Amino acid sequence: MKWSEISIHTTNEAVEPITNILYEAGASGVVIEDSFELVKKREDRFGEIYNLNPDDYPNEGVIVKAYLPVNSFLGETVEEIKSAINNLILYNFDLGMNQVTISEVNDEEWATAWKKYYHPVKISSKFTIVPTWEQYEPVTTDEHIIELDPGMAFGTGTHPTTVMSIQALERIVKNGDLVIDVGTGSGVLSIAASMLGAEKVLALDLDEVAVQTAKINIKLNKVNEQIDIFQNNLLDGIEQKANVIVANILAEVIVRFADDAYHLLVPDGVFITSGIINLKRQEVEEKLLQTGFKIKETLVMEDWVTIIATK
Template sequence: MKWIECSVHTTPQAIEPVSSILNDSGASGVVIEDTADLTKKWEGAEDEIFALSPSNYPAEGAVLKAYFPLHDNLEETIEEIKLKINGLQEYGIDAGSSKIELSEVDEEDWANEWKKYYKPVKVTETITIVPTWENYTPDANGHIIELDPGMAFGTGTHATTVLCLQALEKEVKKNNTVVDVGTGSGVLSIAAAKLGASSVTALDVDDMAVNIAQENAQVNKVDSIVSARQNNLLKTIDEQYDVVVANILAEIIIRMVEDARKVIKPGGTFITSGIIAAKKDEVKNKLESSGFEIKETLELEDWVAFIAKTS
C-alpha cells in the first residue's frame, strides 16, 4: 500500500493544534520532529531523553509528518489542512511559514521509520512516558505511562501536557475523583490513576480519541479506574470531582470556567493548560472572577498552566 507523507514545518507553539488538525483530517499517524526535544530539561525531572539523533530533526522549529493513504480526494484534504492551519492566527497561535511538502512512501518504510523519534522521556519527578515497544524500568517510586505514538492524539511530551502532568503530580491525592476534559490520548487520565485517583472520567468530543484513550488505559492496566466517553467539554456533567484537568486552548478554557466551577467539589482543584503566554492574564482574570483562587502558575517555554482552587 502507498502512503503520502505530508510534512508541515511549523513553530513549537503550534505543534499541538497542528497535530490535532492533521489527526482530524484523517492522518494514520503523526511524527513530531521538534528541535527542542534534543535539549529539553524539565524542572523536577531527571535529564532522561534517550538516544535522539540531531540528524533526524530540523535546524529550527518543528516538522510534523502526517501519513495519509493515497486516494483520489487527497488534494482536497491537503487544501483543507492549509486553511485550518492558517486559521490558527485567530487564536493567537503563530504557526510560522507552515510550509507543506508531500512525498510518497511505502507502508513498510513509514511503519518503522517513525519509531526512531520516540524514546522514554521522564517528564516529572515520578512519571516517565515510554513507547510501547521500549523496555524501561522505573525507580521504586516511579510510574510508567506506555503510549503508542503511532496513533497520535498527543504523546505526552509536549510542554502543555508536561505542565499538566507536573500539576497532577502535585495535586492528585489517594482516592481523589478526577475528570480529564479533552482527553486525547488519555495520558492525563492514566497519570491521575497511577498517582492514586480512585475514579477518572476521560471526556473528548472525538469518538476516535475516546476509543484510543480507553485502549491506552487498558495497556496501562488502569482501565478499571479510567472510563472514557464522548462529551462536549463539561456540558451535561452532573457529578462533582476533586480535580478537573483541561489541556485545551485558552479560548475554550475561558468558555468552560463556569461549568468547571459547578462540577468541582468545595476545596477542589482546577488544572488548566494549553494557554499561550499572551493569553495568560485573560485566563487568570476569568478564573478569579469566577471564584477560583490561583494557587500556582507553572510556565514552560511559551506555555502557561494554572492550578486553581475553589473555596
C-alpha cells in the first residue's frame, strides 16, 4: 500500500494543535522532529541520554510528519489540513515557517521509520515509558513500566505535557480514587493512574482511532479491569463523580469544559490540566479561578505548563 507523507515545518508552540488536526484528518502515525532536541539540557536523574543525529532534525523549528493513505480524496484532505493549520493564527499560535511538503512512502517504510525516535525513557521517580518493541529491565523494585505502542494515536508518553501530567498524578492519586482522563489519546495517563492505585479510571476520547489504540495499550499493561474507555466529547453526558480529573489537551478546550469538571469533582477533588503553552497559561488560570478552583501547584517544563487545581 502507498502512503503519502505530509511534512509541516512549524514551531514547538504549534505542535499539539497541528498534531490534533492531522489525526482528525485520518493520519495513521506522526513523527515530530524538534531542532531543540539537539541542544536542550537533559536532567540525568531520570532519563537516558541518546546520541542524536543532526541529520534527522531541522536546522530550526519543528517538523511534524504525518502519514495518509494515497487515495482519490488525498488532494482534498491535504487542502483541508492546510486550511485548518492556517486557521490556528486566529488563536494566536505562531506557525513559524508553516511550510507544507508532500512525499510518497511505501507501507514498510511508514511502519518502521518513526520508531528510531522512540526509546525507553524514565520520566519520573516511579515511571518508565517503554515502546513495545524494546527490551527493558526495571532498575528498581518499585519502578512502574508502561508499555506503549503509540503508532496510531496521540502521544508517545515522553512529551513534556505528558511527563508533567504523570508527575502530577504521582502527587495526587491515592488508593481507591476514581479518576477521569479526558482526551486519553494513547491511554498513558489512565494506565499511570491505575498503577498508582486508582480503583477505577474512566478514559474518554472523541477520536475513535485513539479509543481503539488506548484499549490495546491498556490491555497490554494488564490494567483493563480498572479502566473503562469509550468515545465521548469531553465530559458531555458524564455523571460519575471523581476524585481526580486529568486533561492533557489544548488550553482552549480546557477553558470550555472547566465548569463541567468542577461539577463532577467531589469536594477537595483535583483537576490536573496540561497541554498548555506558556502564553495561554493566564487564560487557563483565570478560567479555573473564575470557576471556583484554587490553584495548588504549577509545573513548568520548557514552554509547557501543567496546573494542579483543587475544588
